[in-house]
Amino acid sequence: MCRRANAWDNAAMESFFKTLKVERIYQVRYETRAQARLDIVDWIEGYYNRERLHTSIGFLTPVAYEAAMIAA
Incomplete structure (x- = not known):
């Protein structure tokens, strides 16, 4: 939801x-x-969501953070 001047x-x-x-x-x-599309999807699904630590969620991966929220 993109608003003007924000x-x-x-x-x-x-x-x-x-x-x-x-x-x-x-x-x-x-x-x-096609090569770019495949590589970018692999990077997002394989690295960004499963291996890369994110500071905004307490240095967890998005997959680990989601699992912790479901278990809580």
């Missing part, structure tokens, strides 16, 4: 896309769009 409205997604670009896209040269 710089922080989409801050979480802006942060995610910055991380995606810096940690993955700028590090790899893709030959095709």
